[in-house]
Amino acid sequence: MSGRADGRNVPFPWERALPDKAPAPFEIHIGASGAMTVRAASLDDVDGILALELAAFPDGPLTRRAVRRFIAAPHKPLMVARRADRLAGYALVSLRKGGRACRILSLAVDPLYRRRGVGRELVHACERWARAHGCEALRLEARWDNAPAIALYRSLGYEEFDRISQHYADGAEALRLENKLGPVKPPSNTDPDLGR
Numbered sequence: 001m002s003g004r005a006d007g008r009n010v011p012f013p014w015e016r017a018l019p020d021k022a023p024a025p026f027e028i029h030i031g032a033s034g035a036m037t038v039r040a041a042s043l044d045d046v047d048g049i050l051a052l053e054l055a056a057f058p059d060g061p062l063t064r065r066a067v068r069r070f071i072a073a074p075h076k077p078l079m080v081a082r083r084a085d086r087l088a089g090y091a092l093v094s095l096r097k098g099g100r101a102c103r104i105l106s107l108a109v110d111p112l113y114r115r116r117g118v119g120r121e122l123v124h125a126c127e128r129w130a131r132a133h134g135c136e137a138l139r140l141e142a143r144w145d146n147a148p149a150i151a152l153y154r155s156l157g158y159e160e161f162d163r164i165s166q167h168y169a170d171g172a173e174a175l176r177l178e179n180k181l182g183p184v185k186p187p188s189n190t191d192p193d194l195g196r
């Protein structure tokens with residue numbers, strides 16, 4: 001994901017503070033016409049993120065206060081994907097001090113935009129951020145029966161390395177998945193399908 005060549009991409013603010021890291025775009029335009037963008041969330045996105053969270057995880061832990069805090073936290077960036085000027089999804093990453101692996105803490109895509117590559121591009125953006133912070137791997141937990149999420153992560157090379165029993169409130173097990181981070185991937189050159 002190197003972004004468009006027309007100069008519309010700007011560097012991640014946190015990467016400006018890391019001059020020894022390879023520069024990466026903060027606002028990533030995907031598709032030949034930039035039909036989808038992934039960028040850091042701003043306070044204007046708070047309501048949209050909460051609505052997505054509620055649709056995806058009715059008992060989700062994200063509160064308004066937490067979302068505002070994450071937006072301000074340089075080590076826990078919230079990223080949003082926009083398509084057709086609508087918030088289509090978000091991802092929340094976490095980097096522990098001294099850690100060599102970043103974690104995706106939350107990821108959700110608007111049901112209207114699922115199976116259109118939004119989740120994949122958000123994961124790519126998380127990977128890019130993780131690499132820029134010296135992480136060698138990106139990890140996450142997925143509920144054992146969350147077939148769409150597991151299919152998404154597996155399609156991107158994530159592999160199970162552990163399980164956590166009784167991880168969720170109803171006692172369900174979590175799969176721990178990990179992807180070793182390789183080189184930065186270029187953005188897709190095809191326009192996302194904006195059919196809906």
Ligand SMILES: CC(C)(COP(=O)(O)OP(=O)(O)OC[C@H]1O[C@@H](n2cnc3c(N)ncnc32)[C@H](O)[C@@H]1OP(=O)(O)O)[C@@H](O)C(=O)NCCC(=O)NCCS
Nearest residue numbers: 056107108109114115116117118119120148149151152155
């Ligand atoms: C999981 C989720 C984020 C996927 O987002 P998405 O934008 O629909 O995923 P993408 O379109 O980028 O899919 C990329 C690939 O993942 C796999 N995939 C995604 N959803 C799938 C599904 N429902 N069934 C089978 N495979 C699926 C496919 O391989 C897909 O590629 P393809 O469409 O070319 O076949 C979305 O379903 C969601 O928000 N679910 C609710 C919240 C959630 O479970 N979050 C993850 C918590 S760990």
